[in-house]
Amino acid sequence: MSHIALYRAWRPQTFRDMVGQQHIIQTLQNAIREGRISHAYLFSGPRGTGKTSAAKIMAKAVNCEHGPATEPCNECAACRGITAGSIMDVVEIDAASNRGIDEIRDIRDHVRYAPSEVRYKIYIIDEVHMLTTEAFNALLKTLEEPPGQVIFMLATTEPHKLPATIVSRCQRFDFRPVSLEEQTERLARICREEGIEAEADALAYISRLSEGGMRDAISLLEQVAAFGGERITLRDAVDVTGGIAADQFAKLAEAVRDRDVAALLPPVENLMQAGKSADKCMENLIYYFRDLLVLKLAPEAGSTERVVDAGAFRAMADSFSSERLFRMIDILNGYQNEMRFASQPQTLFEVALMKICTLPETQGQTAASPPEGNDRTSAASADIVRLERKVEALERRLESLMQQGPAAAAVQGASREPAAGADKGASRGSARSFGQRGGFGGALSGAGRSAVKLEPFLAAAGSRETAQVRAKWNEVLQRVKDAKITVHAWLVDGEPVSSSGDAVLVAFKSAMHRETTEKPANRELIERVLLESLGQPTKLCTVMLKEWQAAMDRAPASGGEPLQLQPEEETGDAPGAKPPWVEEAYRLFGEDMVELKED
Structure with missing residues (x-):
């Protein structure tokens, strides 16, 4: 036989020919045997699992000249006619192309007539979820009062899109994926x-x-x-x-395991030269490491369905620690999300591989770790890892301070000076130190503090310079979107509220959007766009919208004095120092609840 018509030759013609749906077949056969045939059936499940085939076999079984029978004979005129599609009483409708109310009204007009060639009039509606709301309403009327010789068989891959009133009037059968x-x-x-x-x-x-x-x-x-x-x-x-062989992923996994970047890049280039897409390679690589993790954590459950050579796969799983596999999958998943908007997905794929290739171990021992007798070496390695984490945290903090400008560094130093003294003001000074959650707030909010002073921005809120920035803000957003759409998704949550000198203050509704915008890479991109749009170097400052509004409300009550979020600490001997009882009031009730008035 020619292989061209292989699927058509092996399409199920009886219930015995179907694969993997024994529970549904048995239920339908029992209903036919006992004469309890329903007026409407709903077959739902993934594509290619036999929904439409089961509907046609059911139509032949109930209309077979030797039945109704649990299995159609496929020899009588009724069975042959239904198979060939020449029986006018068995109608198959594709709802994807016949989804309007007119088609359903045509069905409603014809169901009142008795079948002319076979025992039951059968309507098979494939992809029924594609019908319009009006068509569903028309179909519902027919299902509520069905004629005795009419059977509706609805098939869909998305049953959740069907109205509950339709589903409740059908016997529903969920087809499962074939094992x-x-x-x-x-x-x-x-x-x-x-x-x-x-x-x-x-x-x-x-x-x-x-x-x-x-x-x-x-x-x-x-x-x-x-x-x-x-x-x-x-x-x-x-x-x-167009798939990717498991041995190609094994080469990548070996290079990652050995932390050999030089051996990592040639297989990637070979995959790209073979016409494989970078996003598909990333998806399959995540599956590969996921299978390694499953095999490592649940070996008794057996290998996953994607594993071909179980022995080699188990050896590969033993060469990785569970912690490292978890971290690699997290990293790859993050890069996979970025690849959706990347203009050079291959580059991101290579960067992701180099990232997991140079990933340090953090906990426990792996197959390549020293034996358990080297406890002192393991402890020293753990100390080194902890120190590296501290250094990385300090570097990120320093980079953040440098991005926020010299004013932030000055306030940061001022906030730490009172820590050397043991006076009562030290507690208030530490409460205003940089780095607490919430960012801006200062004297306006007890929930968070910021290293940026607000009084210049409050004074310039209604200035011509602020109006110019607002007028060009849509242009700024568009330029950011063209440069990197993910940064635009965060920045669009904010709005420019003031422009003072060489800085623009943007107020955010969401703290998460604000924190992501403040990341050094995102800040650098936005400031570059501000330079292009405004024609001068401009720094980006951020604040929570509710805190900016609170600052605007409180600004008139401050008596014209400058409002800042981190006032420098004053000693009791300095001119203008606050009396001890004022300091005690601040300590007991908080700055938000205390208002200091001059006589």
Whole structure:
């Protein structure tokens, strides 16, 4: 037989031919045997699992001249006519292209007439979720008062889109994805009867690609058979379907395991030269490391369905620690999200691989770690890791201070000076120190503090310079979007509230959006766009919107004195020092509850 019509030749014609839906088949056969045929059925499930085939087999079973029978004979005129599509009483409708109310009204007009050729009039509506709301309403009327000789069979891959009133009037059957073993067995049977020699690994690979759809599996087998002729190999199946062989991922995993960046890049280049997309490679690599993790944490559960060589895969899993696998998957997942908007996805893929290749171990011992007798060495390594973390945290903090300008560094130093003294003002000075959650707030809010003084921005809130920035803000947002859409997604939450000198203050509604915008890379991009749009170097300052509004409300009550979020500490001997009882009031009630008035 020619392989061109392989799927059509193996399409199920009886319930016995169906794969993986035994619970549904048994229920339908019992209903036919006992004469309890419903007026409406709903078949839902993934594509290629047999929904439409089951509906046609059901139509033949109830209309068979030797029945109703649990299995159609496929020999009588009714069965042959339904198979060929020549019986006018069995109507199959594609709701994706016939989704309007007129088509459903046509059905409603015809259901009142008795069937002319067979026992039951059958309406099979495929992809029924595509019907319009009006069409559903028209169908609902028919389902509420169905004629006795009419059966509706609805099939859909998205049952959640159906109105509850439709679902409640049908007997619902959920088709499950066909298991890997059942698919492989059926493909092997097809190959034997068609005279095709196929490797077991090739059939298993085809079954995995179909993701539980028997129709997809047979179509892929037909495609590979057309390429390989009378023999199907794993290499042929991988090449024809555009997949990536497991051994290629094994080379990448070996390079990551050995922390060998030089050995990492050639396999990536080979994948790209073979026409593989970077995002698909990333997706499959995440699956690969996920399978390693499953095999490592749950070895008794058996290997996953994607594993072909279980021995080599287990050896690879043993060479990684669970902690490292968790961190690698997290990193790869983050880069995968970035690749959706990247203009150079291959570069991001290579950077992600180099990132996980140079990832340090943080806890415990791996297969490459020293033996348990070297406790002193392990403890020293743990101390080094902790010190490296502290150094990284200090570097990030220093970079943040440098991005915020010299004013931030000055206030940071001022906030730390009172820590050397043991006076009562030290507690208030430390409460105003930089780095607490919430950023801006200062004397305006007890929840957070900022290293940026607000009084210049309050004074310039209504200035011409602020109006000019507001007028060009849409241009700024568009330029940021063109440069990097992810940064635009965070910045669009803010609005410019003031411009003073060489700085623009942006107020945010969401703290998460503000924190992400403040990241050094994002800040650098935004300030570069501000330079292009405004024509002069401009720094980006941020504040929470509610705190800015509170500052605006309190500004008139301050008696014209400058409002700042981190006033420098004053000693009791300095001119203008606050009396001790004022300091005690601040300590007991907080600065928000105390208002100091001059006599």
